[in-house]
Amino acid sequence: MSIVSEVQWSELQRDPKSVAAIAEQHEVRVKRRDGADLLLVRADQHANRHSGALMAARALRSVFRHVGPDVIADALKDEFPWTAVLPESDRAEFVREFVQAIQASADLGQWSLLGQTVHEWANTAIVHADPDLHRALTTPITTRDLDSVPPSEDE
Incomplete structure (x- = not known):
């Protein structure tokens, strides 16, 4: 610390x-x-921190390549328990994007990119956890649905 x-x-x-x-x-x-x-x-301390984060991200990327996405998904479940509600395909996509976001964040020195990735996937998990919300957001919109929209006050 x-x-x-x-x-x-x-x-x-x-x-x-x-x-x-x-x-x-x-x-x-x-x-x-x-x-x-x-x-x-101090600028040199900042550079050292950035360099260390980049090395850690590269090492993690290498570890992730060797252990495979299923092991990573299980490990990430400890930190992000909401990944359990994601369908298998979404969980794999989250792992892929998480690994990419770590590398990009370290390269750019902008960790908000990783934070944004996690935030967006947590919101995706919220949708999957609520059957009514999931149905509302994934059911195709039909012309009949559009007819039931009330006119705006301007009309």
């Missing part, structure tokens, strides 16, 4: 050298009243 010191924005403005000295040792969270906090970190 990394150490993070907190300073106020005004402290950074008033005494930037002392804040920089803290940042030489570890991360500094700059608290602001008028916006989101900022994180001050």
Whole structure:
């Protein structure tokens, strides 16, 4: 676990050298009243973190290739229990997209891509877990269905 010191924005403005000295040792969270906090970190530490994440993603990709999608799906069920409600084909697709998202996130240094992938698949699981919702979203729309739509207030 990394150490993070907190300073106020005004402290950074008033005494930037002392804040920089803290940042030489570890991360500094700059608290602001008028916006989101900022994180001050040395560029070499940031690069090392990105490099480490990329290595971990590549190692995971290699492990995933050797163990196969079924083993990965079972392992991911521990972290994402909702995968149990996905049909087999969707579970396999989730595993494939999860592995790709790890690699892409590490390459780009943008982990929100992995978060988005998991979020979208969790929503897919919600649909599969609710039979009425699943039926409503997967039943083809017919012309008869369109006739029952009430006219808008503008008409």
